[in-house]
Amino acid sequence: TRTYLDWLVAIPWGVSTADTLDVLGARDILDSDHHAMKDVKDRILEFIAVGVLKGTVQGKIICLNGPPGVGKTSIGKSIASSLGREFFRFSVGGMTDVSEIKGHRRTYVGAMPGKIVQALKTAGSNNPVIMLDEIDKLGRGYQGDPASALLEVLDPSQNKDFVDHYIDVPIDLSQCLFVCTSNALDTIPGPLRDRMEVIQVSGYTADDKLEIARKHLLPKAREDAGLKTGNSIVSDAALRTLIIKYCREPGVRNLQKQIEKMFRKIAFELATKQSSKVTVNDSNLEKFVGAPIFPKDRIFDSTPTGVVMGLAWTSLGGVSLFIETVAVAPSEKAALRCTGQMGDVMKESTEIAFSFARRWLHEHEPTNDFFDKNQIHMHIPEGATPKDGPSAGITMTTTLLSLAMGKPVRQKLAMTGEMSLTGSVLPVGGIKEKVLASQRAGVDTVILPVDNKRDWEELDDKTRELTRVHFASTYRDVFDIAFSEDKVVSAARKAPKKVVKAKGKAEAKVDPVESEDP
Numbered sequence: 396t397r398t399y400l401d402w403l404v405a406i407p408w409g410v411s412t413a414d415t416l417d418v419l420g421a422r423d424i425l426d427s428d429h430h431a432m433k434d435v436k437d438r439i440l441e442f443i444a445v446g447v448l449k450g451t452v453q454g455k456i457i458c459l460n461g462p463p464g465v466g467k468t469s470i471g472k473s474i475a476s477s478l479g480r481e482f483f484r485f486s487v488g489g490m491t492d493v494s495e496i497k498g499h500r501r502t503y504v505g506a507m508p509g510k511i512v513q514a515l516k517t518a519g520s521n522n523p524v525i526m527l528d529e530i531d532k533l534g535r536g537y538q539g540d541p542a543s544a545l546l547e548v549l550d551p552s553q554n555k556d557f558v559d560h561y562i563d564v565p566i567d568l569s570q571c572l573f574v575c576t577s578n579a580l581d582t583i584p585g586p587l588r589d590r591m592e593v594i595q596v597s598g599y600t601a602d603d604k605l606e607i608a609r610k611h612l613l614p615k616a617r618e619d620a621g622l623k624t625g626n627s628i629v630s631d632a633a634l635r636t637l638i639i640k641y642c643r644e645p646g647v648r649n650l651q652k653q654i655e656k657m658f659r660k661i662a663f664e665l666a667t668k669q670s671s672k673v674t675v676n677d678s679n680l681e682k683f684v685g686a687p688i689f690p691k692d693r694i695f696d697s698t699p700t701g702v703v704m705g706l707a708w709t710s711l712g713g714v715s716l717f718i719e720t721v722a723v724a725p726s727e728k729a730a731l732r733c734t735g736q737m738g739d740v741m742k743e744s745t746e747i748a749f750s751f752a753r754r755w756l757h758e759h760e761p762t763n764d765f766f767d768k769n770q771i772h773m774h775i776p777e778g779a780t781p782k783d784g785p786s787a788g789i790t791m792t793t794t795l796l797s798l799a800m801g802k803p804v805r806q807k808l809a810m811t812g813e814m815s816l817t818g819s820v821l822p823v824g825g826i827k828e829k830v831l832a833s834q835r836a837g838v839d840t841v842i843l844p845v846d847n848k849r850d851w852e853e854l855d856d857k858t859r860e861l862t863r864v865h866f867a868s869t870y871r872d873v874f875d876i877a878f879s880e881d882k883v884v885s886a887a888r889k890a891p892k893k894v895v896k897a898k899g900k901a902e903a904k905v906d907p908v909e910s911e912d913p
Contacts, residue, residue, distance in 0.1 A: 399501060402508055402562065405516045411570060412520045415479030416447045428473040429466050430607045433855065434594050435459060439474050442572075452478070454522070454568065456549045458530065458575040458588075461596030462712035462828070464646020467576040471526040474574060481518035485510050487545075488529030491536030496544040498561035508561040511548060511568065522570035530587075531577035542584045549573055549590045578711075597827040598645020598712040600834065600858060604638045605631065612651050620658040625672070627661045629654075632677040640687035643835050645712030645828065657683040698806055701798035703877070705790035706811040706832055706841070707782065708825030713832030715809060716782075718790050719774050720798045726770040729753065735775030738783025745773060747816050748791035751870070755792075755818075756799050765799040786823035788814030789842070789873045796874070804877040809833045810842035818870040822846035827854055834861050842867055842876055 415421070421443050425436045438457065446452035459467040468484070475482035490496075499506035514525050533542045547553050554568035575591060577583060599607065609631075617627060637657075642650040660683045661673045675683055695702060701720040706713060723732070731749045733742060753766045773791065775782055789812040797804055811829050813821040822844045830851075833841050843851060845866040851859070867873045 396501075399561075402512070402516070403564070406512065406562070406566065407515055407519055407521050410520050411522045412480050414443075414446060414452045414522075415477070416443055416452070418443050418447065421477035424477040425470075425473050428476075429470050430610065431599060431603050432466060432470060432596060435470060435596060438592075438594055439477060443478065452522075452570075452572075454551065454554075454571045454573070456551065456573045456575070456591045458577060458583075458591035458593045459596050460531075460577045460580055460593055462598055462645040462709075463578060464644065464648030465596050465598060466646075467596055468526065468528055471524060471574050471576075474572070475524040478524065478572070480572070481520050481523040482526070483514040483518050483523050484526040484528060485514070486528040487541065488532035489534050490541045491534035491538060493539030493541055493544045494560070496541055496548065498559040500560045501563075506561055508559050511557065512559045512562055512566065515566070521567060522572070524572045524574060527573060527575045529577070530575040531579050531582045533583075542587050546586055546590065549575075549587065551590075595827075598831050599647060600831060600861075601635065601638050602857065604642070604647055604650055605634055607647050608634050608638075608650060608654065612647065612654050616651070616654045616658050619655070620662045622658055622662060622665070626665060627658065628672070628674040629657070630674070630676045633675045633680045636677050636680055637684065639835075640689050641684060643689055645831065653684050698803055698808075700801055700803045701794060703790050703794045703797065703804055704809040704833075704836070704838065705787045706809050706829035707784065707786065708823075708828050713825060713828030713830070715832045715836040715838070716775055716777070718787065718794045719776070720794045721772055722765075722769040722798065723772045724770050725768055727768075729766050730770040732770070732772045733774070734772070735778050736781045737775065738781065740785055741783050741787060744785050744788045744813070745791055747814065748788055748795060751814065751816060751818060752792050752795040752799065755796065755870070755874075760800070763799060766795075771795070771798070784823075785813040785821075786811045788812060789820055789867070789870065792870060793873060793877050797878075800878075802878060805840070805879065807838050808840045808842070808877060809836070809838045810873065810877070812842065812844040812847075812867065812873070814870060820844045820867045820869060820873065826850035827858070830854065830858060830862055830864075834858075839863055840865070840876075842873055844868075 418440055422436070422440055425439065429436075442452070442455060459470070461467055471484060472482050494509065496509045496511065498509035498512060511525070514523060515521060527545075535542070547557060548568065551569065554571075556565040557568045558565055580588060580593065613629060617624070637653055638650060641653055657675060661675070664670050664673055681687070695717065698704070702717055704715055704717050706715055729749075731745065733745050737745070756763055756766060773794070790810050792814060793804060793810065811823055813823055815821060826843065826847050827850070830841060839861075840863045842865050845868040848866055851864055865872070865876045867876070
């Protein structure tokens, strides 16, 4: 048919855009468009550097995984600009029809090619940057499984002969750069995940958000509202308060909404001749954006007995949460009740923590029979939010021991780590997100499993300077840090710093703060 022939000749057979193989120029483009995101930028620059040496750039499949609002989608355009390639984006979230990927067969009425062929036609070249947004939200229906259809598209050894059902002619996709985005890797099928190079995109610190607001969010929102720099001034103090008390999420999407709301109110004042110039500072910020969403940094100004702050990872980034325990009533036998929408894994962690805490108290304070004579209630606040995972093991154990001994843990302390029944502290994931969450909550000391030391050293220097970290291999290390005075624990911080020189990188300082097992 004519429609089929039109599609056949519209595909850019052998037409490629010349790659801009300029590493320094690409770095300038990426830095000007996005703040931070070092891992993503480094990977793209390495990709270009290989092309410089080989004289040609092969296609790759990259998956950017991170919380919403951190710039995963927008950096796709910057990647295309830095390479000098065309850009095409389509969302696969909720997609349930295989034909969206591989096209319809020509026997159907209204048949048309799939999104991949449409991307090549729109781009006009056979080597565009194609972004598959929300790949972790692929659906599955009676029309087939799109995730399985993507296996051929995202396999470098197969996509050079990709066959669309409508075109029915092999198409070379090996020159395309595929960039996928996701919020969580758990929902991506294993075979599909193995075909992608996953790059973690973490949330922003308060300083990062402040810089992003200055360079990107404020100018854009001011222009959209029809304002000028001279008649609408926002101080840095107001921005910092906005970030800390209104926008604690890992990304900057909510911060953008609040800034737009603020400029709309400024535009109203100017349009109604109430004033000729509006200045927003820390004192009048509530007038423009309302009362603070987070009026207090923490639930407890001073952590009481039986309460410890834990750190958790979610698809929206890291969060800090308090685990509370109280003695409800005397009991003839040990009893523990748990609330807070805990999942099955977390419930098992509470049982392990309770068993270990009883044994620990019996060994170190034989005369203390608190657990034998009291019914204990453990709760994790925000009961409407489901919680699961093993990373609260050491936090739960510390909470129980704090209650039994009648001694609070040191202030401004948070911890994360799975614990075995014998007291070994096991590694957990999401370290950067958890550390950033602790900083947002005003915590200055964090306990991490010793096997997560590598994750800590991958953090940037600015993030590490704001947090004092201690590594624990057994619960003895956790106990010594949690129930010691600040001046004793901080001695490890004052130890001489050793210099680690990484290949191709500047010298980085690493604090030898790992606790010794007595």
